Amino acid sequence: MNSHYPQDLSALADRPDFEIPSTPQAKVGLAGRIGRAFVSAGVFLGVTLGVAVVLFVPVFIFNLSRIEALEVAGETIPVSLFFDQLGALFWGTAxxxxxxxxLMTGLFVMAAGATIRPRSQPVGKEDALVHLTVLRLSGSER
Structure with a gap:
């Protein structure tokens, strides 16, 4: 049976602690990458606009409830100034x-990466005897 590592224990100790699986990457042409970039940017901007609208709706409803014939908080203002204030509030929520x-995109990008798992170490007979000796010595001497 062929083995990547020699069977002696010193070679096993030199192995990396974590196994990083390699994921096969499909070759995508320039047009495919540009298309993906535009789709990603479109989805990102669409989600941003959707979240902005969802966050702006309570502000808009609150400001509409304050309007009494364009008298806002006891002060009469022109309609253009009122809409300018609403526009500024919208851009703030945007x-x-x-x-x-x-933040969410960064989390999804980080979560979509390769999973890194600890490499499983087989327990040999010698290792088990060492552990039993340590357990025997630490059991009654405490």
Missing amino acids: IIALAFTS
């Missing part, structure tokens, strides 16, 4: 939504 979707 910036918060951009930060949120950037």
Whole structure:
């Protein structure tokens, strides 16, 4: 039986502690990569806009409930100034939504990577005897 590592224990100790599985990468052409980039950017911007709208709806409803014939908080203001204030509030929530979707995108990108698992170490007879000796010595001497 062929083995990648020699069978002596010193060679087993030199192995890496973690096994990183390699994932086969399909070769994608330039057009495919550009297409994926546009789709990713479109999905990212769409999700950002959706989150911005969801976050803006309560602000919009709250501000609409304050309007009494364009008298806001006891002050009469022109309609254009009111819509400018609403626009500024929307862009503020859009910036918060951009930060949120950037965080979520970063988490998804990090979670989509290869899984790193500890390499399983087979227990040999010599290793088991050493562990039993340690357990025997640490049991009654405590």
